[in-house]
Amino acid sequence: MSALLEMKDITIRFGGLVALDGVSFDVEEKKVVALIGPNGAGKSTVFNVITGIYTPTSGKVIFRNEDITGLKPYLITERGIARTFQNIRLFKNLSVLDNVKIGCHCRGRAGIFGALCRHPGVRAEEKIILEKSLNALDVVDLTGKRAELAKNLSYGEQRRVEIARALASDPVLLLLDEPAAGMNPQEKQTLMWMVQRIRRLGITILLVEHDMKFVMSLSDRVDVLDYGRKIASGPPSEVQRDAQVIAAYLGKEVVRECS
Amino acid sequence: MDAVLDVLTNPYYIQVMTMVGISLIAALGLHLITGITGQFSFGHAAFVSIGAYASALLTIHLHLPFILSMLAGGLAAALCGILLGYPSLRLTGDYLGITTLGFGEIVRVVFINMKITGGASGLTGIPRETNIFIVYVVVVLTIWGMYRIQNSRFGRALTAIREDEIAAETMGINTLLYKIKSFAIGTFFAGISGSLFAHMMQYLNPADFGFSRSFEILNFVVLGGLGSIPGTILGTVVLSLAPEFLRFVQEYRMLIYGALMVFMMIFRPNGLLGGVDVVRLLRSCLARLKVRRAS
Numbered sequence: 001m002s003a004l005l006e007m008k009d010i011t012i013r014f015g016g017l018v019a020l021d022g023v024s025f026d027v028e029e030k031k032v033v034a035l036i037g038p039n040g041a042g043k044s045t046v047f048n049v050i051t052g053i054y055t056p057t058s059g060k061v062i063f064r065n066e067d068i069t070g071l072k073p074y075l076i077t078e079r080g081i082a083r084t085f086q087n088i089r090l091f092k093n094l095s096v097l098d099n100v101k102i103g104c105h106c107r108g109r110a111g112i113f114g115a116l117c118r119h120p121g122v123r124a125e126e127k128i129i130l131e132k133s134l135n136a137l138d139v140v141d142l143t144g145k146r147a148e149l150a151k152n153l154s155y156g157e158q159r160r161v162e163i164a165r166a167l168a169s170d171p172v173l174l175l176l177d178e179p180a181a182g183m184n185p186q187e188k189q190t191l192m193w194m195v196q197r198i199r200r201l202g203i204t205i206l207l208v209e210h211d212m213k214f215v216m217s218l219s220d221r222v223d224v225l226d227y228g229r230k231i232a233s234g235p236p237s238e239v240q241r242d243a244q245v246i247a248a249y250l251g252k253e254v255v256r257e258c259s
Numbered sequence: 260m261d262a263v264l265d266v267l268t269n270p271y272y273i274q275v276m277t278m279v280g281i282s283l284i285a286a287l288g289l290h291l292i293t294g295i296t297g298q299f300s301f302g303h304a305a306f307v308s309i310g311a312y313a314s315a316l317l318t319i320h321l322h323l324p325f326i327l328s329m330l331a332g333g334l335a336a337a338l339c340g341i342l343l344g345y346p347s348l349r350l351t352g353d354y355l356g357i358t359t360l361g362f363g364e365i366v367r368v369v370f371i372n373m374k375i376t377g378g379a380s381g382l383t384g385i386p387r388e389t390n391i392f393i394v395y396v397v398v399v400l401t402i403w404g405m406y407r408i409q410n411s412r413f414g415r416a417l418t419a420i421r422e423d424e425i426a427a428e429t430m431g432i433n434t435l436l437y438k439i440k441s442f443a444i445g446t447f448f449a450g451i452s453g454s455l456f457a458h459m460m461q462y463l464n465p466a467d468f469g470f471s472r473s474f475e476i477l478n479f480v481v482l483g484g485l486g487s488i489p490g491t492i493l494g495t496v497v498l499s500l501a502p503e504f505l506r507f508v509q510e511y512r513m514l515i516y517g518a519l520m521v522f523m524m525i526f527r528p529n530g531l532l533g534g535v536d537v538v539r540l541l542r543s544c545l546a547r548l549k550v551r552r553a554s
Contacts, residue, residue, distance in 0.1 A: 051429055077431035091422035093486075101412075102419045106431025108412050112440065115411030116404060122411075129412070169431055 002065060004029045004204050005081075005173055010049055010059035019045045020056070021228040027173065032195070032205045034215045034236075037225035038248055043208040044086055046225070047175050050206075051083050052076045064172070078106045082171035084162040086178045086208075092151035096142060096161050099150050100133040103168030107132075136167040139201070140194055156187040160194070167198065174198065176207040180214050188214060216240065224248065273391050279499045280394035281455050286479040286495045287401045287488070288448030293477065294486040295409060296441040297421030298348065299356045302363030303449055303476045308468035309366060310336040310450025311457040312376055315385045318458070325388035329454040336450025337443045339366075344442040348435060351424070363473050370465040381464035389459035397455065401448055405488055408444070417441050421486070482523055484530030489537040494530065 003026035012020045020042045027033045035043050048054045050061055052073040061069045068076055082103070091099050108129060114122040137143045140160040145153060150161060159179055166174055179195070180188045188211065195218055199205060209215045215222060216236040224232040224239060226248040232239050239245055266272055289303045314332030317323045323331070347358040370376045377383065408414045416437050419427035428434050457463055475498070483494020501519060505512040527533065 053425070053429070072433070073428040074431045074433045077429060083429055085426065089423045089426035091419050091426065093422060094418060098415060098418075102415050102427070102432075103430050105412065105416055105419075110412045112408065112413055112444070115408045115413045118407065118411075125412070165430065 003027055004064060005050070005206070006060075006062040007046070007050075008060040008062065010046075010056045010061070012045060012049060012054060012056045019228050020049070022059070023225065023228070023230050024059075025223050025230060025233060027204060027206050029204055030199070030202060031220040032199055032207070032218050034219035034222045035206065035208045035225060036210070036212075036215055036222060040227075041225040041248075042228040043225055044177060045228075047083060047177050047208065050076075050175065051081060074106065077169055077171075080170070080172035081175065082166035082169045082173075083175035084159070084166055084177055084179060086181065088155075088158050088162060090150040090158055090161055090165070092149070094150060095146065096137070096148055096150055096153065097130075097133055097146040099161055100136050100146075100164050100168045101129050103136065103165035104129045104132050106169055132170075133164075133168055136164040139167060139197055140164045141190075156183050156191075159183070160191070163194065163198075167203075171203060173204045173206065176205060176209075178208055178210065180209055180211045192218060275500070275503055277389065277391045277394050277459060279496055280391065280398045281389075281452050281459065282476070282479065282499050283398050283492060283495050284394075284401050284455070285449050285452035285476050286483075286491050287405050288445040288452070289476055289480050290445075290486075290488065290491040291405060291408065291417070291441055291448075292445035293480055294491065295414065295421060296417045296438060298438060298442065299477075300359045300442075300445075301356050301470070301473055301477065302359035302361075302366070303446075304468040304470075304472035305359075305363040305366035306336040306340060306446040306449035307453040307456065307472070307476075308370060308463075308465065309339050310453030311463050311468070312370060312382065312453075313450070314454035315382055315457040315463055316375065318386055318388070319382075319384055325386075325458060329451060329458075332454035332457075333447045333450035336453065337447035340442045340446030340449075341439055344439045348438040348442060360470065360473075363468075363470060367465045367469055370468075376463075376465075379465065381462055383462050385457050385461045385463070387458060387461050389455045394455055394459075397451060401451075402488060402492070409488070413437075413440075418486075478520070482520065482527075482530050484532035487530070487532045487537065490530050490532030493532060497531070 005027040007023060007025050010020050010023045011018070023046065035046060037043055045054065049056050052071050052075070055070040060067055063079060063081065068079060091102065108125055110122045110125055134143060137146055140163050142157060142160055142164060145157065150158065153161065163176070163179065180191055183191060192214060195205065219236055221234065222236050222239040223230055224245050231244045231248060232242045285303060285307050289300065292298050292300050310332035313335035314328040317328040317331055318325065343362050347355055350358065371379045416427070416432045419430065419432060420434050420437060424434055479495040479498055480491050482498060483492065484490025501516055502512055505515050508515060523531070
């Protein structure tokens with residue numbers, strides 16, 4: 001069986017800068033795959049290519065055996081890929097519940113006409129949206145804060161709302177961009193449980209993260225990027241010992257001195 | 260009692276209140292575009308004028324019933340809104356503002372130079388069809404429609420675009436399509452407002468729909484409180500009535516009006532009701548009253 005998501009030889013150039021240089025990797029169904037690498041390695045660019053914010057210069061993104069390269073972001077979400085952002089992008093002046101409800105958008109149908117006359121179909125849909133949103137909030141333990149404005153939540157909670165919002169779109173694949181960034185150890189621990197909970201729901205997870213403890217204890221496989229190239233791939237225990245990976249993180253001189 | 264009746268039948272007050280109602284309809288349309296969807300439009304008066312001229316010409320030349328020509332005026336404005344929105348809503352922020360500003364001027368100049376619209380001397384002979392009753396029926400319908408739109412899947416998508424366009428797009432919202440729809444609805448109400456205006460004044464002049472009128476409508480929405488229906492209503496009423504109440508100071512009128520706006524921007528930069536959820540506030544007040552009565 002082929003993988004859920006296949007990145008095939010993705011290259012993307014911004015003017016003279018090659019942000020990704022022939023990157024290929026697969027994400028198998030129901031696995032947690034981590035993407036790591038030093039700052040500027042191109043991890044977030046990978047996410048932006050998958051979700052359609054950038055169109056790659058060459059290469060293909062295959063999702064469930066369909067070519068989704070260059071599709072508009074909203075169409076990609078409709079096909080089952082949801083994401084969170086490295087720098088939180090919540091709808092700050094809306095309530096937590098509304099944020100999550102907007103996540104359900106691509107699974108709904110009601111338009112202007114439905115908004116005006118609120119026929120039974122629309123009311124039934126609203127009920128489903130509410131139910132789904134509360135379920136998603138339940139996964140991240142934020143049901144009690146549903147009426148708060150998103151901007152009034154703590155940093156860690158805001159990150160969790162982002163996850164709930166992504167979950168509300170019924171994703172098959174969830175992309176988490178540095179979910180643990182800026183969290184204290186306790187919050188990180190909670191987040192880890194939540195990621196495991198989401199995994200048990202049968203959702204495949206691709207995550208970018210700098211916190212190695214977080215990555216190593218959660219992932220089934222780790223891919224390492226450096227200067228837009230994939231330099232290693234394998235189970236966490238192997239990648240940790242890879243000479244190239246250590247060199248990328250610590251610099252070649254350090255590695256030479258140590259050996 | 261007599262005093263109340265006097266006010267209610269005084270033609271000056273009725274005229275002023277009718278004008279407030281007509282402005283309200285246009286302002287509520289802009290409220291959807293700017294307050295809810297977060298797209299700045301500096302050419303709203305142009306859409307009002309399109310609705311005004313379209314409906315006036317239909318009643319003059321085709322003798323259409325008023326209701327039909329009013330709807331046609333709204334649709335004409337919405338059509339222009341879609342035609343302008345399709346290319347320009349791809350732009351964001353300042354660029355959209357500049358495009359709509361330019362469009363507003365183009366429309367004005369076109370109306371000045373067209374024969375059928377009477378050119379610079381204006382269009383006369385429009386039958387008087389508008390009365391305060393019709394205006395406020397439309398106002399109530401508009402408020403009801405806006406309220407329903409805001410509290411729906413469609414409205415949530417629009418607020419998502421206002422809050423963060425990139426996040427909205429990645430949450431599965433076709434942002435361009437939704438912005439165009441919002442623009443179309445907003446300009447439709449501008450057109451309706453224009454139709455009512457034309458059939459009240461019985462005379463149209465392109466000079467009435469210049470940049471300053473667009474800016475005035477934007478003021479209603481922003482100073483009342485962006486994104487709030489009660490705010491928009493309050494802003495429109497206060498700012499429409501202020502020049503009337505200030506008539507006693509005669510030539511200093513507009514000076515005080517300007518100063519009023521400066522002070523409002525200093526003390527309430529988010530508008531009079533900006534960031535105030537009136538419905539929630541009322542509910543909590545009621546709840547508190549109940550508690551007090553029980554104890």
